[in-house]
Amino acid sequence: MAPRSRSKRPARSSSPDDSALQRIAARSVPAGGNARSLAEVACDEIRRAIREGRVATGAHLTEVDLAAWLGMSRTPIREAMRRLQSEGLLLNQPFRGALVMRLDADDMRQMFAVRELLEPAAAAACAVNAGPADIAALRAILDEEAVKLDNPAALIPLNRQFHDIILESARNQFLSKAIAGVYSLIPLLGDSNLLNGRHAREAHAQHQEIVDAIEHRDAARAEVLAREHVRASLRTRLARIADNVPQDFIKKTTKTRKK
C-alpha cells in the first residue's frame, strides 16, 4: 500500500497548486469527518507502522527520516512525535532521536495489573449506566465475532470496538482516559492474542458472559468476569513468551525506514 506516493517535494517552485493538491490527496477525509491535520496523519501512520511491525521496537527514529518518509515537513512530524512520546510509544533521547519503546515481561505484568484494576471497574459501571442502545451494540458485536472466530483480521477491530463500547457506557471520562493510556501501549506487546484460535474462542465466550451480566444489571458479576477476562489475556501472553524466543537480542536496531 504505497505509503503516500509523492515524488519528493517539488524543489521549491513548481506551480503553487501542486503542493495544495498533494496536501488534499494526503488527507483521507474520514468519512464525513473534517479533514485531518497532517500531524494527525503522521501520528496514525507511525502508530500503524509500529503496530504492524514495520518499525521494530527499539528502532531509532528521527524527525527528518520520518518527514522524508511521510512527505511532509518536520513541523507536523514533531507534533506527532511529541504526542507519541506522551502516549509512551516513543522514548525521547534528548539529542539523538527517539526510540520505539520496548516492554519486557515485567512491564507487561505491570500493565496487566493496572488493566485488572480498571477494566472490571468499567464493566461494573457499564452494567449500571449502559442504555439499551449500548447493549444492542454489544450484542451486535458478539454476533459478528461468533462468525469470525478464525479471522483475526476481522476479530481484532471487533474486539477493540467491544471494549470501547463498554468504556463509553461506563460514562466516566477519567476512567476512559486512564484505560486508553494503557491500551495505547498494547501494540508494543507484539502480535494480538486473537491470532490464537483457542484464545479467540475463550475471549468470545467471556465477552458473552460479560454482556449477559451487563444486561442483567449485575455489576458485581460483570466486574468479576471482566477481571477474569483480563487475567486470561495475561495468561495467554505469558504462555506465548514462555514458548517463543526470548526476543531480547535487539541492540539498537538500525533505522528500518527509507533506503
Add this chain to the structure above:
Amino acid sequence: MAPRSRSKRPARSSSPDDSALQRIAARSVPAGGNARSLAEVACDEIRRAIREGRVATGAHLTEVDLAAWLGMSRTPIREAMRRLQSEGLLLNQPFRGALVMRLDADDMRQMFAVRELLEPAAAAACAVNAGPADIAALRAILDEEAVKLDNPAALIPLNRQFHDIILESARNQFLSKAIAGVYSLIPLLGDSNLLNGRHAREAHAQHQEIVDAIEHRDAARAEVLAREHVRASLRTRLARIADNVPQDFIKKTTKTRKK
C-alpha cells in the same frame, strides 16, 4: 505578581541579542539540570497561570497572545499547548484557539471515582514494595507536615511529594502514569483543600496512619486507609461547592489575557 514584565515585543527589529537575552532569562536552569526548552518553560508557565487562577477556567487562549505574553515565538507555544491539550488541561478548538477546560461537579465525581480505584492500589503496592529509604522519606514528610499544618503554601508541595513517593514506591509505571493523568487536572478544581486547616489536620492524620500501615507491610490496611483518604478529600470538596456560589454562569468568558 507582574506576569513577566516585558514591554510588548520589540516591534520586529531590535538588536538580535535582545531576544536571545530574553530567552536566557526565561530559562531558569533547574539546579544542575540541562537548560529547558522554551516549550517546557511555556508549558510550566501556562500550567502555573491556570493553577494560580491568573487564567480563568473557560478562558480562551490563542497562540499569538501566549507568545506575546511569554516573549517567544509561536512554535514553542504550539508545542506547549498541544501538550496541555493531551493532558486535558486545554480543549482544542480546531481553528479557533483553545479553551481552558472546565470541570463541573459531575466531572469531579468521576475523577474521584477513579482516584478511589487507583490510589488505594498504589498504597497497597507501596506497602509491598517500599524500601527503607522510601519509608524514611515518607516519615520525613510527615514530620515536616506536622509543623506546617497552618501554612498551606508549604503544605501543598509536601502533600504532592507524599503522594509521589508512594506512587514511585509502588513500582508500577502504568499505575503511575494513570494517576499522573488524573492529578494533572486537579488544578482545574480550584483552590486546594489544604487551605482549610481542618482538612489539613485530617489529611495529616490519615497520612500518618497510611505510613504506619506501609511500615507494617499491611497492604490491605494501607489500601483501606488510602481509599478513606480519597473519600475525605471528595467530601471536603463537595462541602465547599455546597457552601459557595455554584460558579456555573460563565458562558464563554472573554480573553482574560493582555490588555
Add this chain to the structure above:
DNA sequence: ATTGTATACACTGCATACAATAAGCTTCTC
C-alpha cells in the same frame, strides 16, 4: 425587515531557514 452573499479579519496549519547543542572524529602535540 429579513434573508442571502461577499468580504474582511483572526487564527491556526505548515514549511522552511537558521541557530544551538551534543556526540564523534580528526589531528596536533608531547
Add this chain to the structure above:
DNA sequence: GAGAAGCTTATTGTATGCAGTGTATACAAT
C-alpha cells in the same frame, strides 16, 4: 602512542512567512 583541542556531523530547537479555514460583519436583494 596517548590525550586534548578543535572541527564535523547529526539532530533538535526556534523564528517567521504564507496559505487555508472559519466566523463575523457589512451590504445587497427580496
